[in-house]
Amino acid sequence: MSGSLIIAIVAAAVVSWLAYILSSVMKKEENPDPGPNRREPLSDEVLETKRLDRWLAAAVVFSGFLAISLPLYFLTEENRQESFVDAFDEEAVERGHHLIEEFACESCHGPGFVGGAASYVEKRSDISVSWAAPALDDIFYRYDTEEIRFWLVYGRANSPMPAWGLAGNGPMNDQQIDDIIAYLSSIQIPQEEALAKADTGVTVALNRLSNATASVELSVAAQEQLIGEIESAPALLPVVEEYLARAQSALDGAGEGLDTDDDGISDVAETTIAAVMAEAAESGLEFGGAAISAVALDAGNPESSFGVADRQAARTAVSSLNSLATNLRTTAGNQEQLLMRAQSGLDYLLEARAAEKWLVDTDGVADATFGGSSDDAGRAVGLFDAYCARCHTAGYSAGAAYTQEPGSGSLGPALWNGRATVQFLSADDMIDFIANGSELGKPYGVNGQGRGYMPGFGQVLTQRDLELIVEYLRGETLRGF
Template identity: 30%
Template sequence: MLALTSTSIAWLLFVIILGGWVVYALLNLRQAHDELGSEVEMAANRRPYYDDEELEGPRLTRVLGVGVVLLVIIVIGLPLYWILEPSRLAGATDAKEEQFIEWGSNLFAPTADGGFNCAGCHGGMNGGGGAAPYNLTDPATGEVTAVSWAAPAVNTIFYRFSEDEVRFILVYGRPFSPMSPWGLDGGGPMNDQQIDTLISYMRSIQIPREDCGEGEDDPLSCPSGHLPTSIQDDIDALALASVEDGTYGSYGEALYNLDLSSGAYSCARCHTPGWSWGDPGVTGQGGFGWNLRGGKAASAFPNQSDMVDFIANGSVLGQKYGIQGQGSGRMPGFGSLLTEAQLEAIVEYVRSL
């Protein structure tokens, strides 16, 4: 609205100034007629003009008055335009982002709707998690098996990854998974503009965060916010119910193994082989993530609180963690998704393997 107002003011000033010049030109053309009986154009210095009394009286007053009016317009109009300029820029930025979101939604859409079918694997247009067809090849026998791979939710992807990390995954894909490269640099079909618009759309479908910090006005991306309490309560209820029915032996084991859709996703997805396609092997033996069994977790993190912090913040490329560990950037942070009690329960279970 403010952007439209500033544009209207700018057009009004333009029309007033242009109109003034037009009136000035017409008046001069009207006064510049030929002298009666003249056969040639009269020289300007022979044309009768105002006498000194008129020039230094009413004429001078009118000219000065017009000058004052134009000066007032400039003095008021320019500062007013500058005051409204930030709002105009913000409006232009918002309009651009809305356009990006629309374009990104077209890319995210199913193939039948002309998109690249991100929705087909990740649970529809809201990105709540789904399944992707995938062919597994046995490295020993070469046998190929068709499986349905549990695709993670992307409506919390910015809870776990930064925008740069999301862009890297989109461009280069996830090796050893159905997530193929989508960017031109990774061998995919999307250019940089399309990747940007896809990221804008995924940002728009993020589950709004709770308890954002001061000055963090966007609940879709505020750094200090966390998953809504209602969803964390649902995660607790799901985990506790699976312990009560004997599926898992402890609260921490349940949190480690359950597919926590609409929020976090299972630790077992990366750290238990076969979990993603419904045929889990030995718990914590390693897959996309490293092997957690045999006391390796406790050896890497002698202090349990350090391990809790690592899971909360994730792995930062090149940054040291634990005992002689160096981050690869592949381990996401779960501090915005899970409560401290949930993280501690998972760590206690993992350290018991």
């Protein structure tokens, strides 16, 4: 629209408005209105008519409607507010689920949070271990909401559990932590199932104890293999680099030459890469637990492996060689330092194998504490390992080879050498403490000060199981000898 047309429209509008105002003024001059305050009042006959009665009747009806509807509205307000809360909680759970997936929490705590393992460098040995991560599908039976928030925000030092909250230098704000808590609350198993876990936990703990020596032997063998690989890296490196050079050269020239199946990789490249990978696989070359695998590449079929294009398969094969060469190059370049560290770790394992600090003689415990009852002693030892050792036995979560003497102390205090009887003058006091856990700032026992770290086990263990644990801890020996 041009500028002159706009000006014309505005001018016409102004003229029309002025004409309207002038017309209104002239009409008022012809029939002047005295105004509402100067008019003659209406008579009662005019005012008190059926029209007024109708308005009064309508007002009465409307007042009755308000008198009935407002109380009814407020009677349903509580349900309405509860529905808002439910909707908010559902949204929080959904957001928490997204955060769980984004930060891969189940990679450590297991699918469905039934418990899992995390990679961690054990500090006494400097060896990379698989650290047992606890189940979280029953955590609300052991901790209250604020205690769970603390662990999420600040993590657990000297373990794979990192800090997730901003206050602990983690990546999540308070709202995200709340959403994680909401999600965890939504996946809690029934208490009956939580109680039933005790039998499985005892069985697993006692099996670990009986297989501890074999487990340590495996750890020693794995460390010896690591040392052997470090020593072999300089010799293996040129072999792998030669395979890589041949395969990479073929891949780089894959766009040139005859391509029978028209898959973007030439027949020569497919044949060469397949031959190189087959030769490398037949050599039995292995490093860091990774072995080279042959790859199927058929020049007459664009997908020699079902669902995988030959071009992609060739790239993946060459990438695996490149990764292996990089690992060998790094290892060979730092061989002296890596060997020193690995040998130190082996020395630690050999000393652990000789010391057998993980060893517990349940028959000895039975004779010393349970009046010869092997069943009670076995269950007590199993319960302690399943529910208490994570915090009260150093190295327990890292595996048998790294486990120190039972009750040696870790995140929680040591419980050996009669410590339980020093802190708690009676078994009943100790049972009550284990059942309810500690509270921040609240005293317990003779001279204990609660920090909120100690969970309560009263909802996941029976009274008899609590009694067995206390009897074991207050007995003469935790190892049975």
